[in-house]
Amino acid sequence: MYVxxxxxxTKLNAVQEVSQxxxxxxxxxxxxxxxxxxxxxxxxxxxxxxxxxxxxxxKLSVDFADSLYGKEKIKCKRIYLKQSSIYDFSFIFTxxxxxxxxxxxxxxxxxxxxxxxxxxKNKSISISTMFMPYSSKTNKDSIAADGYNYTFING
Numbered sequence: 001m002y003v004x005x006x007x008x009x010t011k012l013n014a015v016q017e018v019s020q021x022x023x024x025x026x027x028x029x030x031x032x033x034x035x036x037x038x039x040x041x042x043x044x045x046x047x048x049x050x051x052x053x054x055x056x057x058x059k060l061s062v063d064f065a066d067s068l069y070g071k072e073k074i075k076c077k078r079i080y081l082k083q084s085s086i087y088d089f090s091f092i093f094t095x096x097x098x099x100x101x102x103x104x105x106x107x108x109x110x111x112x113x114x115x116x117x118x119x120x121k122n123k124s125i126s127i128s129t130m131f132m133p134y135s136s137k138t139n140k141d142s143i144a145a146d147g148y149n150y151t152f153i154n155g
Contacts, residue, residue: 050086056122057081057089062152064116065093072108074099077134080148088126092148094134101133 058081065076080092099105113129132138140151 046086050083053086053089053125054083056125057083057091057127058150058152060120060122060125060127061091061093064113065152065154067116068093068095068109068112072105072112074105074109075154077154078138079152079154080143081150081152082147083149084147087124089128090148091127091129092143093129093131094138095131097133097135100131106131 061079061081065079068074068076074095076093076095078094080094082090084090095109099109109131117127117129143151
């Protein structure tokens with residue numbers, strides 16, 4: 001049984017209720033071990049939450065790219081994904097240069113993205129997006145240096 005007591009309180013009823021045989025004094029090592037176990041449990045929960053959110057972000061980005069190709073026939077060659085925190089993710093969608101440079105096409109893509117984001121089912125994650133023209137000469141090391149550690153390649 002764990003007993004909580006406050007130093008500033010004159011009432012120690014919680015301590016008095018514990019019989020002499022149940023009383024246990026904790027050493028510094030016991031306290032550090034208990035803290036370490038609690039920390040490990042917290043880290044496991046955080047890791048599971050991150051993996052769940054990363055999976056949701058991946059699915060969201062691929063679903064948007066698929067929907068863009070389905071109706072507009074605009075193919076995202078690559079999607080770069082960066083995590084800023086457990087709940088915040090950023091995407092870079094690479095689209096063909098002709099669509100990127102066309103005002104009407106780019107406007108259509110942005111409207112589609114805004115609708116997609118507003119109508120998504122999973123709102124537990126925050127996302128931000130950018131577009132860039134696709135080029136086979138894109139410096140992937142620079143993108144990785146900006147924190148985009150995940151890449152999805154479409155055909």
